[in-house]
Amino acid sequence: MFGFYQHVDVEHHGVSPFPLTNPPVIPIWIDPLQMHISIDCWLDNMIGDPQVGWQRHWFPYPYQVWQLNILHGICDYYRGQKPSSGKIATTAHQTLRWALKMSVLSYVMGHTFLVPDDNVDALFQHLENPHSRAQLSHQNVCPRAANKFVKMMAFPVMRVVVERTLSGLHELFRANVQPAELWDVVFSIVFLCLMVVSSTRRSLFQLASISAEKNDASFSREEAASKAQTMETEFVDHIIGMFHDKFHTSNKNKHFNPLEGLGNAGQQSFSPFATYVRTMTERHCESPILNVVNVGPRLIQVQTQ
Numbered sequence: 001m002f003g004f005y006q007h008v009d010v011e012h013h014g015v016s017p018f019p020l021t022n023p024p025v026i027p028i029w030i031d032p033l034q035m036h037i038s039i040d041c042w043l044d045n046m047i048g049d050p051q052v053g054w055q056r057h058w059f060p061y062p063y064q065v066w067q068l069n070i071l072h073g074i075c076d077y078y079r080g081q082k083p084s085s086g087k088i089a090t091t092a093h094q095t096l097r098w099a100l101k102m103s104v105l106s107y108v109m110g111h112t113f114l115v116p117d118d119n120v121d122a123l124f125q126h127l128e129n130p131h132s133r134a135q136l137s138h139q140n141v142c143p144r145a146a147n148k149f150v151k152m153m154a155f156p157v158m159r160v161v162v163e164r165t166l167s168g169l170h171e172l173f174r175a176n177v178q179p180a181e182l183w184d185v186v187f188s189i190v191f192l193c194l195m196v197v198s199s200t201r202r203s204l205f206q207l208a209s210i211s212a213e214k215n216d217a218s219f220s221r222e223e224a225a226s227k228a229q230t231m232e233t234e235f236v237d238h239i240i241g242m243f244h245d246k247f248h249t250s251n252k253n254k255h256f257n258p259l260e261g262l263g264n265a266g267q268q269s270f271s272p273f274a275t276y277v278r279t280m281t282e283r284h285c286e287s288p289i290l291n292v293v294n295v296g297p298r299l300i301q302v303q304t305q
Contacts, residue, residue, distance in 0.1 A: 095168025
């Protein structure tokens with residue numbers, strides 16, 4: 001374990017410093033590669049197990065029922081996919097897998113780890129420093145250092161999943177196949193990317209608020225707004241723009257959009273996932289006169305009758 005030493009009390013010079021053991025911090029002999037593998041396996045378990053329920057952490061409020069249902073639908077769609085030997089099908093499945101991992105890890109990186117009170121003793125005993133001769137009180141645990149250390153180890157994994165998500169999405173945008181074959185997976189990936197963009201935006205403003213509370217002028221709210229605006233503009237111009245280009249949303253003769261004509265009967269048949277998205281949108285859309293529902297920045301254009 002890492003040992004932390006408290007500074008000598010300046011008012012009592014005879015007081016000796018004492019070690020502050022930090023059980024949640026990984027031992028210094030850990031292999032970073034093994035840590036990354038463990039994080040990746042944990043992410044696979046999160047997105048593969050329907051009983052975990054991580055989706056409600058993303059969308060806990062009643063007014064987010066549409067987003068929550070769409071996220072549940074994406075997870076069910078991913079788990080229901082069958083492995084395929086085709087290059088495009090493999091790329092689509094793997095890219096969706098990376099995008100789901102990205103969404104889970106993005107949430108984790110933006111929140112502080114908490115240990116339930118009932119598990120503190122067990123965790124302390126499991127991770128207690130074997131080289132420490134003194135039996136220290138559990139109250140001497142320092143969670144902030146543990147949180148930062150784990151986040152530091154998880155950051156390289158976050159970089160990998162983001163890069164693989166975006167590179168895979170780029171391949172899908174350039175794939176020479178019928179739009180109907182890719183709408184399900186591309187819609188899902190772009191939706192997950194929008195979640196991460198919103199999470200990053202929130203983190204920027206949280207950082208600005210913390211800096212303001214500490215009278216730290218190194219990161220202002222104006223800078224947070226500027227970075228958020230830059231990120232959103234680039235996402236809209238590139239990812240959303242390529243989404244429109246891929247599915248020809250501006251061309252009434254060639255376009256493919258399962259959400260067009262909501263509430264109208266006699267529409268063409270779509271895949272089970274596209275039908276699910278359409279059904280959830282019709283059910284939870286506030287206005288029945290919307291032909292196309294606004295799902296994030298220009299993901300799906302808004303039109304009215």
